[in-house]
Amino acid sequence: MKYAILFRTHYWTDYLAVRFSELKSMAPGADVYVAYDATNGKAPDIPEAASHSLASLRALGLYLPEEKALWYCGDYPFYDFYLRNPNYDFYLMIENDVYLQGIDIDRIVAGCLDQGVDILGAHFLNVKDTKPGQAFHAGCSNYDVWRKCFFPVVGLRRSALVSLFSERLRQAERKERNQEYEIPFCETYVGSESLRQGWANRELGSVTPLRTYGASKYMLHDKISTEYSSGVWHSVFPADRYIDSKINLEYRKHGKNSFTTPDLVSDLRDAITYAKVSADNILIHLVRSTNGKVNKELFNERISNYLMPNLSDS
Numbered sequence: 001m002k003y004a005i006l007f008r009t010h011y012w013t014d015y016l017a018v019r020f021s022e023l024k025s026m027a028p029g030a031d032v033y034v035a036y037d038a039t040n041g042k043a044p045d046i047p048e049a050a051s052h053s054l055a056s057l058r059a060l061g062l063y064l065p066e067e068k069a070l071w072y073c074g075d076y077p078f079y080d081f082y083l084r085n086p087n088y089d090f091y092l093m094i095e096n097d098v099y100l101q102g103i104d105i106d107r108i109v110a111g112c113l114d115q116g117v118d119i120l121g122a123h124f125l126n127v128k129d130t131k132p133g134q135a136f137h138a139g140c141s142n143y144d145v146w147r148k149c150f151f152p153v154v155g156l157r158r159s160a161l162v163s164l165f166s167e168r169l170r171q172a173e174r175k176e177r178n179q180e181y182e183i184p185f186c187e188t189y190v191g192s193e194s195l196r197q198g199w200a201n202r203e204l205g206s207v208t209p210l211r212t213y214g215a216s217k218y219m220l221h222d223k224i225s226t227e228y229s230s231g232v233w234h235s236v237f238p239a240d241r242y243i244d245s246k247i248n249l250e251y252r253k254h255g256k257n258s259f260t261t262p263d264l265v266s267d268l269r270d271a272i273t274y275a276k277v278s279a280d281n282i283l284i285h286l287v288r289s290t291n292g293k294v295n296k297e298l299f300n301e302r303i304s305n306y307l308m309p310n311l312s313d314s
Contacts, residue, residue, distance in 0.1 A: 003109050004088045006035035006081055009096035010070075012044040015221075015238040016096055020048075023094065027105035035077045035093065037070055052080040063172035063183055074151050074186040079165040082158075089113055092120070092155040097237060099221060102230030108207050112155060118199035120155030122213055122234070124148070124191055139184025142192070149191030152213075152234045153204055160199055167193060208232060218245040220267075222274035239275035243268065243282065247289040260303060268307055279304060 005027055007020050012034075024032045033050040036043035043051040054064055057076050060083065065072050078091055090109050094100070112120050125148045127140070140146045156164070168189075174181045184192065194201055204210050209231040212219060218235055220242045237245060246267040254261055271277040286294040286303070294303070 001029065001090075001110055001113055002088050003030050003090040003092065003113075004081070004085060005030045005032045005105070006050070006077060006091065006093040007032065007096065008035040008037075008077055008093055010037035010040070011096075012036070013238075017044075019096070019099070023100065023105075026100060026103050027109075029106040030092075030109070031088070033081070035081060037077075039070075050081055050084070052077050056080055061169050061172055063168075063175045065183070072185055073183070075154075075164060075168070075190055076186075078156060078161055079168065082161055082165065086158075088158060090155060090157055091161055093153070095152040095234075097235035098152045099219075099224060099233045099236035100231075101225065101228060103208050103232065108204075109155065111207060112202060113157070115202075116200050117202045118157045118160040118197075119149065119190065119194050119201045120153075120204060121191075121201065122150040122153050122204045122210065122232075124194075124201050124203060125150075126195075127188075139182045139188055140192070141182065142184060143196060145192070145195060146188055147191035147195045148187050149194065149201075150213075151187045151190070153232065154190065160194070160197075163197065164190065164193060204232060218242055218249065218267075220270050220274055223270050226274060239271050239277050240285070242275075243271050243277065243285045244289055247285060251290060265307060272307065279307075282307070 005023065007023055009016060020032070020034060024030075033048045034044065034046065036049055036051045037053065038051040039053040039055070043049040054069055057070075057073075057080055058064055060079060062073070062076055062079070064076075070076065078093060082091065090113055092105070092109060108120070111117075127146055127148050171181075171183055175183055211224075211228065211231040211233045213232065213234045218237060219233055221236050221238050224233055224236055235245075246264060250261055250264040268277075268282055271282070283294075283296060283299050286299060
């Protein structure tokens with residue numbers, strides 16, 4: 001068995017370096033790479049870096065949307081990597097906000113190969129009704145029945161990867177001939193194509209504990225790593241990014257009244273308890289995330305007491 005893991009990211013920090021090292025320890029039988037989007041910056045100076053960019057993907061003949069191209073076409077890094085590394089039996093891509101702990105990845109991939117699995121995904125969902133304008137609605141008219149494959153962890157047998165790449169090239173040709181043609185969103189594309197081809201799928205939760213996993217389910221690494229010994233989570237962030245994400249999420253929901261909601265108070269208390277974040281640090285995040293709508297006076301008067309008695313003195 002020969003397989004590759006692509007740890008996908010577009011930035012690099014000390015936190016991600018530690019996560020990458022942990023990932024390698026859970027997959028001693030794999031070749032583990034950093035699949036780095038170098039469109040806006042150079043890849044990290046590490047031997048495992050395997051960079052791609054919008055320019056390199058266009059050079060392959062793939063179509064790229066004008067906005068959020070590598071979010072919309074999240075399968076494209078597979079193809080760039082495959083063309084330079086075509087001899088693996090299985091390719092597993094893991095996004096940088098997925099946290100894995102205590103997982104035997106070698107065993108999972110060996111089981112997929114032994115049992116003829118073509119695609120490993122977090123979950124697959126046959127989609128019936130969506131609102132036009134939702135990302136995964138795009139391109140659904142290409143399929144009689146369409147399926148969503150949630151994308152932060154996706155594994156492809158080589159034959160499935162090659163087939164998906166070939167079809168993406170055909171889609172690019174169709175788009176060039178007819179600008180009205182809709183290129184499918186990556187999750188719709190991989191899920192629906194697997195259904196059309198009759199490929200064997202396996203959900204990640206059937207082979208390992210799949211904990212909280214979904215879009216906008218932001219979790220604190222310091223808390224998860226303390227409370228569990230094994231599992232897979234998405235999305236997991238270090239303290240600074242966790243705080244910003246939680247504040248922004250609540251601010252979008254509730255506007256200026258969001259800062260004392262039970263959800264946000266609980267989330268900020270977790271950052272204080274598990275990541276030892278200070279009151280001053282919380283205030284910095286609130287000021288930045290609200291463009292100054294929260295200042296020190298408002299924080300001390302209305303917010304700090306909700307988090308913890310005398311927090312402002314900590």
